[in-house]
Each structure stands twice: as structure tokens, then as C-alpha cells.
Amino acid sequence: MTTTTSSLRALLSGDGESRWLLLKDNSPTSSIRFEASPLPDDGYTFKSRRLRRAFPQSRDGFVDEKESSRVEIDTTAPRIEGLTASTESNGELHVTFHAVDGF
Numbered sequence: 001m002t003t004t005t006s007s008l009r010a011l012l013s014g015d016g017e018s019r020w021l022l023l024k025d026n027s028p029t030s031s032i033r034f035e036a037s038p039l040p041d042d043g044y045t046f047k048s049r050r051l052r053r054a055f056p057q058s059r060d061g062f063v064d065e066k067e068s069s070r071v072e073i074d075t076t077a078p079r080i081e082g083l084t085a086s087t088e089s090n091g092e093l094h095v096t097f098h099a100v101d102g103f
Contacts, residue, residue: 006052008032015043015070037075044071076102 008027011020023046024032030050046068078099085095 006050009049009051010034011047011049012039013045013047014040020047036073039073039075041074041076042072044073045069046071074101 006028008024008030009022010024010027010032012023013020023034048066050064052064078101081098081100083095083097085093088094
């Protein structure tokens with residue numbers, strides 16, 4: 001009986017970097033979750049490598065590799081400028097502001 005196994009390795013590389021950061025290794029699923037907040041705001045590329053093996057016939061596996069388009073990770077909250085508040089004649093509070101994102 002032949003059994004096929006598959007595992008996913010997910011990697012991440014920042015703009016201008018030649019090194020790939022390992023996000024997840026040996027994931028049995030096609031999707032991963034990771035915490036982006038420790039990463040600096042920047043452009044990144046993701047890469048996935050899926051290794052498929054048929055046991056017991058093969059020790060070597062087929063590697064399927066895919067690379068994403070560039071994505072931007074922006075975890076910094078926008079800066080609030082020009083915050084004003086006033087009470088309307090009907091008693092409602094009217095608040096205005098401008099949000100500025102530095103990325």
C-alpha cells in the first residue's frame with residue numbers, strides 16, 4: 001500500500017532582503033496564521049514549499065514552490081491630527097479628526 005504525505009513550509013522575505021524567514025514548518029494544511037505585529041512595516045514576499053512523498057516507495061519527494069506578489073504589512077496605527085469636539089444645539093457631540101498613516 002502506498003501512502004502519500006504532504007507538508008508545507010512557509011517563508012517570508014522583506015523588500016531588499018536575500019534571506020527568507022521561516023514562518024511555519026511541516027504544516028499539514030494549505031493555510032497558515034502568523035502574528036504580523038513583530039514585523040516592521042514594509043513590503044514582503046511570501047514563499048510556500050510543499051513537499052509530497054509517496055511511502056514506502058520513495059524517500060525523495062516532489063517539491064512544489066510558489067512565491068506571492070509583493071504585499072505590504074502595516075501594523076502601525078494611524079496618527080490622529082486635528083481632533084476637535086463640539087456640542088451641537090440638539091445636545092449631540094460632533095467629533096472631527098484626520099487620520100494620517102505614515103506608511
